[in-house]
Amino acid sequence: MRLVVLGGGESGVGTAILGKKKGYEVFVSDFGKIKENYKEVLGINGIVWEESQHTEDLILNADVVMKSPGIPDKAPIVKKLIEKGISVISEIEFAFPFTDAKTIGITGSNGKTTTTMLTYHLLKSAGLNVGLGGNIGKSFAWQVAENKFDVYVLELSSFQLDGIINYRPDIAIITNISPDHLDRYEYKYEKYIDAKFRITMNQTEEDYLIYDVDDEASSNWLEQNKTKAQLIPFSLVKTLEKGATINDNKMEIKINQEEFIMDTEHIALEGKHNLKNAMAASSAARLMQIRKATIRESLSNFQGVEHRLEKVLKIQNVQYINDSKATNVNATFFALDSMNVPTVWIVGGVDKGNDYNELMALVREKVKAIICLGVDNRKIIDAFGNVVDMMVEVNNMKDAVKTAQRLTEKGDAVLLSPACASFDLFENYEDRGRQFKQAVQNL
Structure with a gap:
């Protein structure tokens, strides 16, 4: 049985190791680059892999294909597999x-x-x-x-x-x-x-x-x-x-x-x-x-999850909160809803078709200033420009945190809850959250 794994990340390499152990002939193909530590693991286990390409001859002869969750169904190689009637499943399956x-x-x-x-x-x-x-x-x-x-x-x-x-x-x-x-x-x-x-x-x-x-x-x-x-x-x-x-x-x-x-x-x-x-x-x-x-x-x-309403530090009686994991409006709604002091809100990133209207009442009630941290902040400015007294655009985390500090007074809070994906300025939401924490610690 031939198992082809698309994507050489955590789920892909894990699947390859299990497949090999269960007697499959295994091939791992990643359209991007595979991290060095994963290459090492694949090598130790004698698993054949390729990166920066999908060689069709080595993929379309699979009996079963495990596709990493990040690869959409409309990717050309996935379409070809489905046309050929080859089973494309997830790691869990x-x-x-x-x-x-x-x-x-x-x-x-x-x-x-x-x-x-x-x-x-x-x-x-x-x-x-x-x-x-x-x-x-x-x-x-x-x-x-x-x-x-x-x-x-x-x-x-x-x-x-x-x-x-x-x-x-x-x-x-x-x-x-x-x-x-x-x-x-x-x-x-x-x-x-x-x-x-x-x-x-x-x-x-x-x-x-x-x-x-x-x-x-x-x-x-x-x-x-x-x-x-x-x-x-x-x-x-x-x-x-x-x-x-x-x-x-x-x-x-x-x-x-x-x-x-x-x-x-x-x-x-x-x-x-x-x-x-x-x-x-x-x-x-x-x-x-x-x-x-x-x-x-x-x-x-229970201590909670990193980057989810995580209390970072209190400086001059201002609480800094890292909610970088809030990558959609609904998550930010919960974050703003839980604030009970005047809040400087850091928001923005890659918008996934957000409708900011549902945040309007909470922003009116709780937010004293908004800091837009994204490459394109137009939608946020259009939505909240007339709702808060103060709106600032920045393009890096250091400036976002320094600006926030200037806009707060004793008893306020600073909330990073972006309501957006992070890929315009950061590697991922963890990177965004860590940069926030670092910037707060450097104040």
Whole structure:
């Protein structure tokens, strides 16, 4: 059997290693450059690779192709593979048959990294033999090849779900759905929503789907489509017979005739959206039979995720907050919503078709000045030019932070929450967040 891997990054190299171990003839092809450390790993494992090109003769003879999530379906080589009827799948789909571990699959437009990390933290604190993978950390396939975990917590993007055929999580979580990555879905929101719900397509009556019942897109989809999985809803506002709710500042979870209650003030993560993430993760932990005391303790000591509403430093009584991971409007909405002091907001980058109108009320209420940090800031200036008193354009992080410091007074906050992708001025959102933290430390 010939396995061709398109993309020589973390998921590609992990898949190649697992494929080789399972007796496939493996070839890795990357249209860009492969990092040196990955080349070394491929070499040690005797795996043939190429970079800066796709040699068709070596690709179109595959029995199965694993495509990295970053490669769109409209890439010429992918089109040719599909025309030839060759199966093109994601890493998750390839690795799934080679493990009998339980998997908890987590997707959503926002909150999925926090929910994934929190779920992993809950299970690990309970002493379970658990791996973390998918869109985050070490490749799932690589771990299946080298480790023996009993459970995997997997963060799954819509691109990874596009490439599944048989993958079936024991527990699926959909945190929420809002327009994102529409450029990959012909600008049709329905297609993107359907992609997210692929997570539940193979689930049976023995499996569970945890979802936000307050989320319009999720609720509508479930009204119009069927899943066999047992539904576990969570809500900030509704009273539910089953699932998770917030009642009088208490989180209440009712699953399998058992109730779990915890004061929300003891939950380390701040903000309404994090209550949702906590409800989703705790519901999964309860389904995995984690003890209530362990869940309480883990929720109260969880540190959160880097670049997601991360408190960096307080300087002259001004709090600097790194929310670089907010790459869409919905994520920035949650960030602004959680601010309770006058805020200088650093925003901008590569716009993915953003509609800034939904931020208008929050900006009026909370933002005293806006710093635009992007190559093209026209849309942001058009949207908020008349809403705030002060608007400044900069083209590097150092200037953004220095300007922010000049515009603040005691008791204010500076929030980096770009609502955009980072590729115009930075390598990725991590690079953007680290540069922000560095600039703050240099003040």
